[in-house]
Amino acid sequence: MLDEKSAKHLSTVPLSNDTVSRRIHDLASYVKQELVTRLQKTRFALQMDESTDVAGLAILLVIVRYPYESSFEEDMLMCSPLPTNTTGKKF
Template identity: 45%
Template structure:
């Protein structure tokens, strides 16, 4: 369909598992870097949900909304396993660590939205 020259160029592109994995990791890091840069320069709101995966591990999912180029943008912020109990304190610690690692100021966070489910000690 594209000709012999184009086919030869496509064959020269490395497609090993390592190469593909590295490219995906590089793209992911670039997207995360761009998002964190946007959050450092604007006000934003975070939406949280805690869910249990098929292995029984609690996962915290965070979405973020912020103004960008005259529109409200919504992006996936992170998904992080909750290693301890899914208490409000544990959830805060996960978010706080993400903010600190990403050098994002809490002063830019204007709202946090949850599903309203209570946080309690699951060991009792």
């Protein structure tokens, strides 16, 4: 929790929709660039999974795993809707 002085200071920061949107975009760009930089320097593994959400829409998830410093990291590389529905069928 913040003290009274800090809370008052934070309340003076303008947070219009445009400001918030721009900050989110800037943060997302930084995270994307950091991930790309890390992946360019090492080997990595991809895991892909198709899933159907509660609305019945098919979603493709791509997860990347890679060594970083003294451990392994796991990040979502992509989450994208698929153009068609998917159903399990036995052939």
